[in-house]
Amino acid sequence: MPPSVATSDLTKRFPGITAVNRLTFEVHAGEIFGLVGPDGAGKTTTLRMLAGVLSPDGGSATVAGADIAREPEAAKARLSYMPQRFGLYEDLTVAENIRFYADVFGVSREEREARARQLLDAAGMSPFTTRSAGKLSGGMKQKLGLVCALIHRPLVILLDEPTNGVDPVSRRDFWRILYSLLNEGIAILMSTSYLDEAERCHRVALLHQGRMLYCETPVELKRRLHGAVVSIVGHEARRIRAALGGAAGVLNALLVGDGVHLVVDDAGRRIPELQAALQTAGLVFDRLEEIEPTIEDLFVAATSKERKP
């Protein structure tokens, strides 16, 4: 079976920046493929090109067998795209939004009603069909976006950070629907900046400045991070990093919003040592604990040369 999505040296340049740089990957039917990367990595730009709303400057891509440059409309008939920013009509109700996208794709009334009922049930949104989309919570909005995207049974769905800012319950619904689609032979391509979400994908591509660093399973990706991540929350982040950056067993030190993330070889052994070192240096901190690695940690580990302990 040919891949549902295939890109080859896909490139997009904006003035002063190459947002997507010679990207090559494939997504197969029944697969959830994640585009993972920090802000500005080129995730949205890639998805926009595949959705046919942005023209590539180089390379090529096919979506559901249709070349996005030569026959974009054929591709559009077979895909669904959920933009990063909510793209539905806030002044229409849940049911009206669904009806609109169903009509646009020529879905018959019976099919629409059956499909909508099933999807709304799965999303836990059946009681809200007459509510304005604008009055839904963030999680509900995203689930409605998914329902509208799926109403016409596309072959490929492109989701741009679909669970950003979504509550845990809605997120669980969201993923349950996504998994249920895989039996239908749909290919799912989504971007995310959460590592726990990337872990639910079958394969992920790690993007950095438009380039693909790795394309592999989440397990393989995580394995690139040797050791564990210790988070130190405190005001004196820079001084903490300076003091601990070279300490024994610290492989990497990264400044984050509220403090420092250290990659250490063995969390259980190093945490007491780090606490002691900070005390000796007279540096105060609010919290010091082992955490689940974030995309940034992985990313830093993957891009910087590892230092010997």
Next chain:
Amino acid sequence: MRLHRLIAIIRKETLQIRRDFPSLLITVAMPLLLMLAFGYGVRFDVQHIPVYVYDREGSQQSQDFLKHFQASEYFRLIKAVDNYPALIEALDSGACRLAIVIPIDFSERLSAGGPVAVQALVDATDNNTANISLSYSEAVAQTYNQRLHLDWIQRHGLNTIQSPLSVDTRTWFNENLESSANIVPGVIAIIMAVIGSFLTSLTIAREWERGTMEQLVSTPITPLELMVGKLVPYFVIGLLDTVLCTALAILWFEVPFRGQWTVLLLSCTLFLVVVLSLGYLISVLAKSQLAASQAALIVTFLPAFLLSGFLYPIDQMPAAIQVITHLIPARYFMTILRDVFLKGTSIPFLASDLLALALFAAILTILATRAFHKKLT
């Protein structure tokens, strides 16, 4: 063009118009408001001017003369007073706009063959009304003079009068010189310009601003479907408003309708297509609702108001501006509307105007279809 997609867009757009209070206000309240404002407020003719009289003679003849004023629909005799101060006070307080003073020797001098001077005092704070009252007073005096002549001639045994020359002024098409007859048909053009371009100028810009366009262009909807689907609801609204305004013009303002309905419908359709495509074009190019609405106002509403012949007659404009008016579609529509209402000219006489509108419609729809691309930036 696929029907299901077209209908989907029409449905969606209609729902959005129905839920948008400003849109409803513009589509329903604005036409009524403009019709009433122009139909009543901006009238250049004057009726029922309040008049006080001071008849110093009080003879049968002076009363006869005053009856002429009473008979005229331009004047309304409010009160007769018997001294000057009361007259001045009435003028000052605004109780009357015109005061007539008949001299003490009115009938005496008339029978002596004149001249008699009847005094007319006018409140000139509103110089338009003042001018009109004075000329109407002169007209009344003139009529009275003529009657006196006739009486005199008949009394002297000349039973048939043959005036060698008589100028029989007759104002064509608008016999009563009523301004509302001239203005109200023009208001229809103004209303359509606003509905057609102002509202549509927002539709595409709104989708960009609210972030709904990105998802919309990722569907197989074609640019033509999007345009037609978005414009159909406004086209229907425009036609309904035309019917509403026409009914108001004929039934309420008693503007005559002498032409053919088909001509009205045809010209309205063409003009609507012109303004709708123009509004859509602006919306596609502007990408922001504020910029789009301002552009629409400048490109359609203002020219329709100022340069179409609505407010100022075109042949009284400076030559350079007269040339420019040929680029204003509303100019042709205004001509057709006035003809259809007041003259009843048939299609052959309006062919050039209809053709001009059709040309504008064709060019603008092509431009509007071409302008929209299903791509970001």
